[in-house]
Amino acid sequence: MRVPFIKMHGLGNDFVVLDAREQAIPPISRASAAALADRRTGIGCDQLILLEPAAVADFRMRIFNADGGEVEACGNASRAVALLHGEPATVETAGGTIRVEPTGHGARIDMGVPRFEWHAIPLAYAVDTLAMPVGWEGLEAPVAVNVGNPHAVFFVDDLEAVPIERLGPLIETDPLFPARVNVNVAQVTGPAEIALKVWERGARLTRACGTGACATTVAAIRRGLVEGRAAVVTLPGGPLEIEWGEDGRIAMTGPAAESFRGSFDWGDFA
Structure with a gap:
């Protein structure tokens, strides 16, 4: 056939x-x-x-x-x-x-409403998802977000200094994440600009991750790291425009x- x-x-x-x-x-x-x-x-x-x-x-x-x-x-x-x-x-x-x-x-995509409850990520046990009290070799206190799939978002001062290809698989398969997790390492580079790399569960380090850009923008807004409710997220493959509306829904354009x-x-x- x-x-x-x-x-x-x-x-x-x-x-x-x-x-x-x-x-x-x-x-x-x-x-x-x-x-x-x-x-x-x-x-x-x-x-x-x-x-x-x-x-x-x-x-x-x-x-x-x-x-x-x-x-x-x-x-x-x-x-x-x-x-x-x-x-x-x-x-x-x-x-x-x-x-x-x-x-x-x-295209412009309505990605729906993000989830932050520990059981919706899902996590193995109850924990503060805005600043999880865990870390892996300097990557610490991630934000956990579910945007249709699970993400852990780490904010760092120097994105290029993070060995994501080594740490990504360790975090992806940690028992804390029973469904595994996408690992986002982000650096805020401007009032509404974020540089991002994503280790995707089951796909390794990719040139871009749309759900990762959505999760990272929402995490940055919740942490007060960017101004307003929108950001341009630049991945190795190029930029995406992400907006978290007042109605709680995420819009992605790229x-x-x-x-x-x-x-x-x-x-x-x-």
Whole structure:
């Protein structure tokens, strides 16, 4: 069976998109998702995105990280899917229903309302999520935020001095985070500007993380580290505009692009 795919990216965070809204494809296993994501023997991507019909939204988006694990949300993929769909839509995800709207070369995404309760992150035990009393080799007192998926946000004075590729996997898999966690290391660089790197659970260090930018902006606002309720977050792949509205909802605006299209034999990755 030949299966078509679309290769897309948002600020270099790249995806293989499978569109099963009109033509069904076989079930995706953890092994097949990881095989497709492999950059040497598969198509290669940070996340595999599956679009399916939905009962209460315009369509459903499922997200598989490069290790094959299915996760709840992906902000960059949401922008890519909005661009692919071509018109405003409601999208069902495992992290909740979001609204996407194409904007020329990208999209504006209503990412919903962040959660701060310890059990909603989730954490293994009750703790103050605004300044968690934990640390890993100088990374201390993170803010915990769930924006459809779990994030721990560390604010530092020198982003480039942090060995995130070494500390990221240690924090991601710490027993404090029963569902693992995305690790955000951020430096406030202006009144409404933040530099950010994200170690994504199941995908390692990526060039951009949309949910990470949302979580970090919300954390900075709660800590009083930026002015107002919006910030430009610059990741290695480029900037995203994040706004935390007075209604509690997060809006993310940024670019996305289609790279190429192709097809593969399902039996090679089943």
